[in-house]
Amino acid sequence: MRDKKDKAMYNTYHIKDMMFVSNCKKNFLKITVCCVFGVVGLVVMILPHVLMSSQVVHHRRHTRYATDLKYILFWSHKKHKSSIPTLSRLTEFQSGQRTFIDQKCRYINCYITYNKDILKNDEDFDAVVFDLNTVAKMDVNFLNLTRSPDQLYIFRSLETSDKYPLCEHDLEHFFNWTWTYKLTSDIPQPFLSIYNSVNRTIIGPTINMQWTTTVKKTRKYANKIRQKKRAVAWILTKCKLKSRHEDFIREFRYELSGYNYTLDIYGPCSAKKCPGGSALKCYKMVEKEYFFQIVVEEYLTEDYVTEVMVGAMLHLAIPIVLGPSDYSNFLPPGSYINAQSFSMPKLGALVDYLIRNPDMYEYFFDWKKYYYYKVRPRSHVCDLCQKLNEFNGTSVTRRHFRHWWDPDYKDECQRLRLFKLFNTET
Numbered sequence: 001m002r003d004k005k006d007k008a009m010y011n012t013y014h015i016k017d018m019m020f021v022s023n024c025k026k027n028f029l030k031i032t033v034c035c036v037f038g039v040v041g042l043v044v045m046i047l048p049h050v051l052m053s054s055q056v057v058h059h060r061r062h063t064r065y066a067t068d069l070k071y072i073l074f075w076s077h078k079k080h081k082s083s084i085p086t087l088s089r090l091t092e093f094q095s096g097q098r099t100f101i102d103q104k105c106r107y108i109n110c111y112i113t114y115n116k117d118i119l120k121n122d123e124d125f126d127a128v129v130f131d132l133n134t135v136a137k138m139d140v141n142f143l144n145l146t147r148s149p150d151q152l153y154i155f156r157s158l159e160t161s162d163k164y165p166l167c168e169h170d171l172e173h174f175f176n177w178t179w180t181y182k183l184t185s186d187i188p189q190p191f192l193s194i195y196n197s198v199n200r201t202i203i204g205p206t207i208n209m210q211w212t213t214t215v216k217k218t219r220k221y222a223n224k225i226r227q228k229k230r231a232v233a234w235i236l237t238k239c240k241l242k243s244r245h246e247d248f249i250r251e252f253r254y255e256l257s258g259y260n261y262t263l264d265i266y267g268p269c270s271a272k273k274c275p276g277g278s279a280l281k282c283y284k285m286v287e288k289e290y291f292f293q294i295v296v297e298e299y300l301t302e303d304y305v306t307e308v309m310v311g312a313m314l315h316l317a318i319p320i321v322l323g324p325s326d327y328s329n330f331l332p333p334g335s336y337i338n339a340q341s342f343s344m345p346k347l348g349a350l351v352d353y354l355i356r357n358p359d360m361y362e363y364f365f366d367w368k369k370y371y372y373y374k375v376r377p378r379s380h381v382c383d384l385c386q387k388l389n390e391f392n393g394t395s396v397t398r399r400h401f402r403h404w405w406d407p408d409y410k411d412e413c414q415r416l417r418l419f420k421l422f423n424t425e426t
């Protein structure tokens with residue numbers, strides 16, 4: 001194993017600014033010790049500048065503050081040399097330790113950088129994070145980065161595999177961990193959090209989510225439900241629709257018209273506009289007026305359930321979902337209708353049945369006694385630091401990475417190859 005103390009020694013100058021916010025955690029004894037060291041540390045850090053030679057300072061700091069700070073390099077071909085990273089879509093995290101403190105993480109002893117020169121050797125980073133957009137363009141054989149077997153190479157993406165299938169064979173056993181919206185990631189980062197409403201802890205989404213099955217009818221919302229008059233609404237935030245979605249809406253609308261129901265679309269480019277122009281007011285209006293709301297995900301990829309779901313779950317109108325085929329880890333059973341599980345005539349009949357039977361309709365909101373939803377910020381980074389702290393050093397590699405990322409990668413990559421071939425010939 002690499003000697004962490006050595007690393008800390010020649011990095012004293014880089015990390016001195018946040019040294020005293022070290023690894024206070026686990027138990028009170030440690031916290032007390034940490035805090036005492038912290039105060040002593042402040043004094044020791046300021047005094048030597050005035051009083052002592054730098055040699056002594058160096059030694060003092062080393063012996064007192066050889067903390068287990070985890071260095072995380074966010075790799076980017078373009079940015080790895082500049083010391084002032086530009087915050088862009090790809091570099092959504094602030095450099096340094098600050099972001100872990102700001103997010104009130106359980107572990108804050110992590111340090112993010114976009115500049116690999118901050119440490120003397122590439123091998124000294126505990127983890128190197130590769131973003132999907134970088135991975136799609138890079139050749140791992142020409143990476144200007146020395147790798148140590150103790151390091152963790154992490155694949156990161158909040159974008160779907162639909163955007164980039166990864167084709168390079170060398171990626172197959174390249175990453176140790178994955179950090180994506182997929183629940184099967186080593187560090188899963190879904191777009192939403194499900195809370196237990198009794199003890200207010202995050203309980204999901206996770207793989208094999210266990211929901212409570214003690215569903216009883218609730219009368220709590222009966223009054224609100226009685227006031228509903230219209231059938232189905234869809235709140236849109238943009239103008240252009242995917243053709244697949246357009247087809248679904250056209251067919252569904254036709255089916256509903258057979259029952260004299262309407263499907264109303266609210267959005268920037270539709271005839272109906274959200275009251276006050278805000279999404280929140282729109283949801284309130286839908287909750288008051290409509291029995292159902294359509295919740296469509298941009299992609300049908302597994303686990304791709306985004307923030308739009310939270311808006312729907314916070315309001316009282318049954319979501320008709322069109323997204324990944326399996327929602328069972330994201331939504332309680334009996335809280336939603338998955339459009340993909342029904343033929344159009346059955347979907348129409350179900351909508352009609354529930355509108356005419358408020359007693360049955362009420363069952364769909366019983367889950368609200370047990371759970372509530374919140375958006376998980378895309379910049380959430382605590383889980384990365386926690387995972388690094390809990391890592392026990394046993395070697396791990398994500399096997400069959402390409403297939404894990406996109407089960408259809410073979411077909412997709414074939415298609416991509418042909419596309420490139422034709423594009424260069426013309």
Ligand SMILES: *[C@@H]1O[C@H](CO)[C@@H](O)[C@H](O)[C@H]1NC(C)=O
Nearest residue numbers: 077080081116117143144145
């Ligand atoms: C590789 O990294 C070193 C150190 O950061 C840098 O000096 C060098 O220019 C890089 N080489 C290439 C080809 O990017």
Ligand SMILES: *[C@@H]1O[C@H](CO)[C@@H](O)[C@H](O)[C@H]1NC(C)=O
Nearest residue numbers: 196197198199200201202203
């Ligand atoms: C909160 O409640 C859930 C379900 O009852 C339980 O599994 C979980 O351990 C509880 N968490 C805490 C911190 O008490």
Ligand SMILES: *[C@@H]1O[C@H](CO)[C@@H](O)[C@H](O)[C@H]1NC(C)=O
Nearest residue numbers: 229230257258259260261262
């Ligand atoms: C259809 O609905 C409209 C208003 O929602 C109503 O005025 C009309 O009478 C209904 N038609 C039938 C045949 O029920």
Ligand SMILES: *[C@@H]1O[C@H](CO)[C@@H](O)[C@H](O)[C@H]1NC(C)=O
Nearest residue numbers: 186390391392393394395396
């Ligand atoms: C290390 O952690 C992995 C995964 O969390 C676990 O499977 C393994 O048994 C652990 N090894 C040791 C030596 O604790």
Ligand SMILES: *[C@@H]1O[C@H](CO)[C@@H](O)[C@H](O)[C@H]1NC(C)=O
Nearest residue numbers: 149150151173176395396397
């Ligand atoms: C990470 O994966 C590489 C490549 O498979 C492997 O050689 C290395 O031991 C792994 N490192 C850790 C810390 O698991």
